[in-house]
Amino acid sequence: MKKSILVMLCCCYLTLTGCWDRVEMQDLAIITAAAIDRLEDGKTRISVQLFIPRAITSGETGEDPSLGSTFVREATGENLANAISMLQMNVPRKLFWGQCKVFIFGIELAKNGIRKQIDYLIRHPGPRDNSFLYVSEDEAKELLTLVPPLERYSGEALKKLTQEEKGMGSTLRDVDKALMGESESVSIPYIQMLVSKEPTRKLHETIPVIEGMAIFKKEQMIGVLNKKETRGLLWLKDDMKRSTISIKLKDGDGEISMTPTSGKSKFSPEIKEHRWIMNLNITIEGDIVQNETHLDPMDKDVLLKIEKEYETALKERVAQTIEKLQQKFNADVMNFGRRFHQIYPNEWSKVKDRWDEKFPEVEVKIMVTAKVRRHGYIGPPAALPRDEVKE
């Protein structure tokens, strides 16, 4: 009896090891970022940034730091799957996608449509759903070869930039969901190389930075929102922590700047006598960070004026962004369609097929409530004789 138990236990161990899928660390090529480009002849090129584990462990022992801890390999194929299989032939280790949180699309590819590539990335069990997508201003491959001075590799720099501002990034799943949903439009960060002016640094020792938002309709990129308009979009997406807004008061001789500390935007769709209205309520709280004027924000009336001014300023910027999205791009990246669908399912089913025509006609009513919460360390303007302060 004891012997048979022993035999059985041994049998169990044999089945528990997972022999076929055993992978050793030294057999893996860890991908940290990937770039997908469309070449002129219509072929797809995949470039991956591969991590060199040695470079991290050995630290600063004499290696040239500008070489970085990664290297880039590329391959070309008829489509993405094909290219990746060609890529695998150029890499002695097995490609490992689990750590790859950054996918950059070249602009040519983005303009031609990204659906085929998204399908591969979602279908393949390797890449994660929560990895970030970007569109590069130029060839995507270039950005992988950058060596950031601060981070270990450019993919990480990009990921950190995006994580700081949550509303900015678009994950693989966001894009899949948005292109599948009512609006069939999505925004993806538009990145380019930061030109470093430091003479002591080499040209490639820099990072990619977010320059705006690429707007996608169906699967094709149709345009870019510039930095200012992107801010407007971020306010809509509940993420406004990093963007300082400046205003000019009528009787002031300079600008007052505020950094929002918290904010919320609320969408309430409304259909009134066949008019489709989107009521947008934005509440924002912030700190005054700079006061160029002679006005004293400690004064109640002045503070009220400042808040009023912020409200109009914010309203204007958001309205600009919405105007551009509605009229120029006709791309519903704020998900107006879904919000109408949720509240007015019957009306929605009537316009569902011609949402493209309806979306630019939606009236957007923006209400902003701004509150100044703190003034920083000082109240009245700094470095100004007391009697010159206007109250």
Place this chain on the structure above:
Amino acid sequence: MLEKGKISTLQMEFMIIPAIIATGVLSIPSISGKYARHDMWMTPIVGSIIGFITVYIVWKLHQLFPKLTPFQYSEKILGKVVGRIFSLFLIFFFLHDTGIVIRQYSDFITSNVMRETPSVVFSISITFVSALAVRGGIEVIARSAVICTTIFLCVSLVLLLLIKDVEVSYMLPILEDGLLPVMKGALVHTAWFSEFFLLAFIYPFINTRGKGLKSGMKASLYVMLLLLYFHLFVLTILEVSAVNQLYPVHSIIRSISVFGFFENFEIIITASWVLGNFIKVSVFLYVANLGIAQLFGLSNYQITVFPLSLLLVLLSYWDIPNIVGLVDFLTKIQPFYFILVQTVFPLFLLIIAFARRKRSESR
């Protein structure tokens, strides 16, 4: 009597919950989402009605024949010949069902976790482990179920880490196209809920008589709540794209990331699902095995366990060509087939049994 073991009602609940939900959590949300879309969270609630009905029918039958399993009382109700044919049919049904369960399990593991290992490794290993448990009798299954189900349920709590990604508005609009889509989505659930028929084979071995109904109903409620819990997370995170995913719950767990530090929870949950499937296969195999022993009057049921297990591994590859065939079966055939066998047939048994009793009383 073949089975001398006795279990408590709590152990029974621990056995029956993974026996229903272990494979359900894998594929139900994607299928029910296909029909009910935004209302998919309602489908487990509607589907659970079949669960409660089945538990009630089974309990009534148990009260009529307190110490017998359906293999035995079907003979008393339907007569010797018909009853035996019915029992044989039930045995084949459970073997087929177990085959599908093993297939679902091995397909899931090979397509998500170990892609290069042939799926037969998983079918053989889980059947082998379950066979060992079945040889030990119902008490062994019950005790391992207590451990495995506890782990299974505790690990399910990791979904709560996703709460910050939840977007409740995805649940709107409620009942956009009326109740019909919800009903269609609930149909998938009913196949799983009808598996509460398994209780009929466990009831005779409960040590506290009279508590079975309450505990069966409780188990049905727990299963419904668990499915609701998984559905809510799948819907509020994936929205309609849940329909595209073959294993939506697994997909959302893959994306858990706490402070960018705690990640890759899917391995833990997969491990816990393996435990759940182990209990599921054990319970099914036990029932089929008990049936054969009782039908053919064997002196112990241990001898047929290993031959049956071998048959099961083969059955899991029989008739199901690939995942498309599997999903098609789960969507279009299984609900009707399972409800017919596990809810409607017992109902007929019950009616006939009552009719016979009435007639014998009136004489």
